[in-house]
Amino acid sequence: MSNFITSGTTACSCFGTGVKKSTLTRIVYIFFFLLVSVVAYVMSYWTFSWFNNIDVLKVCMDNDECVGTLVVFRLTFGLATYHILLALVMIGVQNTFDTxxxxxxxxxxxxxxxxxxxILASFFIPNKFFVVYGWIAIFGAALFIxxxxxxxxxxxxxxxxxxxxRIEEEGxxxxxxxxxxxxxxxxxxLAAIAGCVLLLVFFGKCNINQFFIVFNMAISLIIGVLSINxxxxEYRPSSxxxxxxxxxxxxTYLVYSAINSEPASMCSTFANSNPRESTIIIGAVFTIISVCYSAFRASDSNELLGSDGHSHEYESLPNLDTGDEDGRLEDDECSHVTYNYTFxxxxxxxxxxxxxxLLTNWSTIGGVSSSTSLVSVDSGLVSVWVKMISSWLVNLLxxxxxxxxxxxxNREWH
Structure with missing residues (x-):
């Protein structure tokens, strides 16, 4: 663990029996991600009084939603910028001999x-920048979806x-x-079908919701029948x-989440009584799981990246053992990296x-101009359609x- 608190000489104990170094590294990055996410969540709800003296937030005129949105944008912008900078620095790294x-x-x-x-510097950026960044974040979030x-x-x-x-092994x-x-x-x-029925019972009071629910159920059932054709x-035995x-x-969850994000003027249901809090926890859980899983899977996916990300040139080099005598930290990157750092x-x-x-309910910022310093926050329909399109896209995928x-x-399928 000494590598965590030092400037970091990479030890190469490839025959250790403990935690792999690449795994530990990714866990630490996940911890930082979760820490900033939790801080952003807390500040978006309960810490408005902390920011009364920050000039860029005074334009909200005691509007808690406005303050929360601006604070969350700044925190997550800082986190995104941090990883973008590291992604640029790590372009082309294929082996551990690279500094x-x-x-x-x-x-x-x-x-x-x-x-x-x-993150601290982001609180000194003018609000006009986050008018543009809000739309950049929407497209970035869509790619993450x-x-x-x-x-x-x-x-x-x-x-x-x-x-x-396992079934084949145990006979x-x-x-x-x-x-x-x-x-x-x-x-x-059965849970999905029951969910669709409940959605129709409680939220199917207007045509748009009925379309969302019924269309999702129909396309899901059709694809389900097709999967056992x-x-x-014959061509996809694992289906x-x-x-x-x-x-x-x-x-079905995405449909529920979309309906729950509808503004009252679009379709009045009791889902609008608390649109953010009712789905924020479920959405956050899916996000955390996705980030953690992608950290260990998508970053080294051969099919997704189109290459293996390994440098075979160094595979024949001898393994060096320079530390970790107790074998608790195993260096699994002695000759080549085990995942794509940039991705x-x-x-x-x-x-x-x-x-x-997620924390701002897909809000965008408007109202910032040279003639006025007031800031307005718009949310609702963007969230609805992003989630609905996502529900259709997952079925298409x-x-x-x-x-x-x-x-x-003739193509090889995994």
Whole structure:
């Protein structure tokens, strides 16, 4: 652990039995991400009085939502900028003989000060900048949602294949994995259908909501039936109802979240009584899981990046053991990096933008001009349509995994 508090000489104890160095590094970055996210959440709700003396926030005229939005934008902008800078610094790093690899895994005091300095500096940026940044963050958050959806579909396939592999290993001596897969499959499908019915009962009082709910249910059921079609399974043997149930359940949640973000003028339902608090926790949980999973999966995904990110030139070099005699920290990057550093930080930057949008209910800032210093915050419809399009997109992504092998049989599919 000495590498955490020093400027960081990379020890190469490749035969250790403890925590891998690359894993520990990513956990630390996740911790910083969660810390800033929690601080942003707290400040967006309960710390308005702390900012009374900050000139750039006085334009809110005691509007708590305005103050909260500006504070969250500044904190998440600082976090996103921090990771964008690191992504630029780490471009092209393929092996641990590159000095920049040591900066990725060490130099933590300097990087902590850098993050704190960027966030502090963001409170001196004029509000006009965040009018533009709000829209940049919307597009960045949308890209992060796409990453979320890709990882969700991948996770569903991986979990299904894991259960099937256990079933094949244990044969007929144990039925527990049959039962586990059966419960997960029908549980997710029934939960999704029940969710759609409840949405119709409680929120289906206007045409737009009825369309959102019924269309989502119809397309999910159609894709579910297609997933067990014999022709599809011939080209995609791993397809099945379990993946369909996971996708259906998540898309149903997105529909609920979209309806819950509707302004009262669009469709008056009791969902509008507390639109932010009722979904903020669920949304934050999905975000945290996505960021953590993407930190360990998407950053080194061969299919997503189009390359393996490894430098085979150094694979034949000898392993050096220069520290960690107790073997508690295993250096798994002695010759080449185990994940793409640049994509890793890009993913976190997009995640920071998504957190900013989530905590502000996809707000945008307006009303800042040369003739007036007043700031207005608009939210509602952007959130609704981003979430609805996401629900359709996750179904389309899953549909492509089913029909893609059928349409392009000569391509290798994972």
């Amino acid at each position: 920049r690899a040591k900066f990725q895994d060490g130099w933590w005091p300097i990087k902590i000060l850098l993050l704190a300095g960027i 796409i990453i979320q959806l890709v990882l969700l579909v991948e996770f569903a396939y991986s979990l299904n294949e894991g259960c099937v592999a 007929h001596y144990s039925k527990r994995w049959y039962f586990t897969l059966l419960v997960l499959t029908f549980g997710s499908v 014999e022709k599809v399974r 099945g109802l379990f993946q369909s149930g996971v996708v259906m359940l998540y898309s 890793f930080h890009i993913t976190f930057a997009l995640g920071a933008m998504y957190i900013g949008m 899953y549909l492509w995994t089913l029909v893609g092998p059928l349409l392009l049989p």
